[in-house]
Structure formats: C-alpha cells, structure tokens
Amino acid sequence: MTLSDLDVARRLADAARDVILPHFRNAATEADNKLTEGFDPVTIADRAAEEAMRKLLAELRPQDGILGEEFGAKAGSSGRTWVLDPIDGTRGFISGTPTWGVLIALSDDSGPILGVVDQPYIGERFEGASGHAQVVGPQGTHPLVTRKTTDLAEAILFTTFPEVGTEADRAGFDQVARQVKLTRYGMDCYAYALLAAGTVDLVIEAGLNAYDIQAPIAVIEAAGGVVTNWEGGPAHNGGRALAAANPTIHAAALAQLQQAARNAPDL
Numbered sequence: 001m002t003l004s005d006l007d008v009a010r011r012l013a014d015a016a017r018d019v020i021l022p023h024f025r026n027a028a029t030e031a032d033n034k035l036t037e038g039f040d041p042v043t044i045a046d047r048a049a050e051e052a053m054r055k056l057l058a059e060l061r062p063q064d065g066i067l068g069e070e071f072g073a074k075a076g077s078s079g080r081t082w083v084l085d086p087i088d089g090t091r092g093f094i095s096g097t098p099t100w101g102v103l104i105a106l107s108d109d110s111g112p113i114l115g116v117v118d119q120p121y122i123g124e125r126f127e128g129a130s131g132h133a134q135v136v137g138p139q140g141t142h143p144l145v146t147r148k149t150t151d152l153a154e155a156i157l158f159t160t161f162p163e164v165g166t167e168a169d170r171a172g173f174d175q176v177a178r179q180v181k182l183t184r185y186g187m188d189c190y191a192y193a194l195l196a197a198g199t200v201d202l203v204i205e206a207g208l209n210a211y212d213i214q215a216p217i218a219v220i221e222a223a224g225g226v227v228t229n230w231e232g233g234p235a236h237n238g239g240r241a242l243a244a245a246n247p248t249i250h251a252a253a254l255a256q257l258q259q260a261a262r263n264a265p266d267l
Contacts, residue, residue, distance in 0.1 A: 003060060005106055006114060008060050009104050010116070011060070012053045012057070013116050013118040013125060015052040015053055015055075016052060016053055016104075016118065016120070017118065019049050020087065020102070021121065024045070024120075029044065029045065029094070030043070031090070031094045041090045041091060041094055043093065045087060046087045046090060047070050047086075048086075049086035050070045050084055051071070053104070054066060054068065057082055061078075064082055064106075065078070065080065065082070066082050066084065067084070067210060068084040069084065069085045069086065070086060080107065081107050083214045083215070084105075084211060087101075087102065088100060088188055088211075089101065089188030092186070092188055097186075098119060098121045098122050099189075100190075101118055101193070102118040103116070103212070103214070103215035103216070104116040104118070105211075105217075106218075107236065111217065112215065112217050112236055114128070114129040115128045115129070115216065115218025115222075117190075117215055119190060122137065123137055123138055124136070125137065126197070127144075127219065127222075128218045128220065129218065132222060133145070133196065133219070133222035133223040133224075135193075135196075144196045145198050145223055145224060146196060146220070146225040147198045147201055147246070148245070149201045149245060149246070150246070152179040152249070152252045153179065153180070153181060154181050154201075155181060155249060155253075156180065156184070156199070156201050157182070157184070157200075157201065157203075158183075158184050158187055158191035158194070158195075158202070158203045158204075159204050164205070165205075166206070169206035169240060171260050172204075173204050173206075174260075175256045176253050192219065195223075195243055196216075196222075197223075201244065201249055202243065202244050203243040204243075204253070204257075205240070206230075206239070206241075207239075208239060209238045212238060213236060213241050217236055217243075220243055225243060226243070226246065226247055227241060227242070227243045227244070228241075230258070
C-alpha cells in the first residue's frame with residue numbers, strides 16, 4: 001500500500017517520539033552547547049530523533065530532499081523537501097517543560113504544503129495540510145480552527161524569548177505588545193500550535209531558521225490563520241515571523257511592526 005505524505009509525516013513523528021521520550025526528564029541526559037559564545041543546547045535525543053526520521057525517509061521517500069537542524073541538507077530529485085526540527089525548544093526540553101515539540105514539514109518551491117507539530121510527552125499532534133487541520137491528543141481528535149479576534153486590544157500574544165532578537169526586533173515586538181490584552185513568553189513551537197487550536201491570536205518571533213517555522217506555517221494556514229514575515233511576505237525561509245489567527249488581526253499587528261520600523265533611528 002502506498003502511503004500518503006500525511007501518513008509518512010505521522011510515521012516520522014512516531015519514530016521521533018519513540019527515541020525522544022526516554023531522554024525527557026532523565027537526569028542522565030546531558031546537553032552539549034553548539035556555540036562558543038552564548039548557549040544553544042543539543043542533546044542525544046535531538047540527534048537520535050533526526051537520525052530516526054532520516055532513516056525512515058530513506059525507505060519511504062528516497063527521492064525527496066531533507067533539511068534538518070542537526071544534520072543539514074540532503075538533495076533530492078523530486079523538487080520536494082522534508083524539513084525537520086527533531087526538538088524545537090531544546091532549552092525547554094532540558095528544563096523539563098512540555099512545550100518543546102517535533103516539527104515536520106514537507107515543502108516545495110512555494111513553501112510548506114504539509115506540517116506536523118508533535119508534543120510527545122503530552123501526546124498531542126497538530127496536523128495541517130490542504131483541506132486537513134486537526135489535533136489528536138488526550139481529549140480525542142478535533143478540528144483546528146483559529147480565533148476570530150479582530151481587535152488588538154483583545155488579543156493574546158506569544159513569543160519565545162523576552163529579548164526576541166536584535167534591538168530593532170525587540171522594538172517592533174514591544175510596539176505590538178503595548179496594544180494587546182495579554183503577552184506570554186517561552187512556549188517555543190507550542191505557541192504556534194495553540195494559535196492553530198484557537199486559544200492564541202498572535203505569535204511574533206525573530207532569528208528563525210526554516211526548520212523552526214515551516215511546520216507551524218502549514219498547520220496554522222490549514223486552520224485558517226496567516227503567517228508572514230514582518231514585511232508581509234513569505235516567512236518559510238526563516239528570519240522574522242508574524243503568525244496571526246486571521247487576516248484582520250494580522251493586518252493590525254503588521255501595521256504596528258511597520259510603524260515601529262519607520263520610527264526606528266537610523267544606525
């Protein structure tokens with residue numbers, strides 16, 4: 001039987017779950033630092049999960065390319081690429097918080113066409129593709145539908161780090177944060193999943209890589225949301241991202257980001 005792309009993505013998520021969970025909240029799991037300055041952790045679970053997914057793709061989709069956080073790019077012949085982040089939120093993972101996730105996207109030249117955000121410890125899997133948006137978890141299987149909030153004053157905003165990015169990035173974020181009802185921090189990819197699930201209105205981040213954002217884009221767009229960069233263009237190559245529950249709240253937040261950019265002093 002030929003597997004659909006979504007079935008392949010599910011198998012990848014299952015394989016990642018199996019190798020990651022024994023290391024979560026395990027005192028024996030140590031983190032290496034990828035940086036000589038600063039802190040960007042990686043663990044045996046990150047590497048093992050990506051290796052497991054790559055092995056499956058070699059069997060199930062050998063013609064497709066792969067882009068992964070830990071082992072880089074592998075060219076394919078199909079014009080399609082599987083974009084993998086085995087643990088998005090390794091800082092949260094090593095801290096014991098269940099807000100990290102496995103990110104799996106399938107992309108072509110136009111961007112992501114399928115995405116999965118999987119949280120193994122909670123047992124939640126958020127899926128998005130053309131005509132398909134659902135979450136499978138402890139409370140069963142439900143459609144993903146984003147919120148209808150249109151007023152920034154009623155919006156809930158997330159970002160992962162208080163520092164956001166550069167000083168200019170932080171100024172843009174703060175411009176939006178001053179307008180919203182509630183701002184929360186530190187959720188990594190789980191914030192995007194909550195946006196798709198209809199509990200969050202906005203996620204604003206900077207300094208992203210393609211593997212950080214492609215799966216969330218596919219899931220959020222399938223649920224009715226919008227994801228762009230801070231100029232309103234495509235965000236699937238990384239950089240600065242504005243994810244919004246609907247076009248109206250997206251336009252309102254984008255206007256604030258662009259106003260902050262216009263008001264920024266010339267360097």
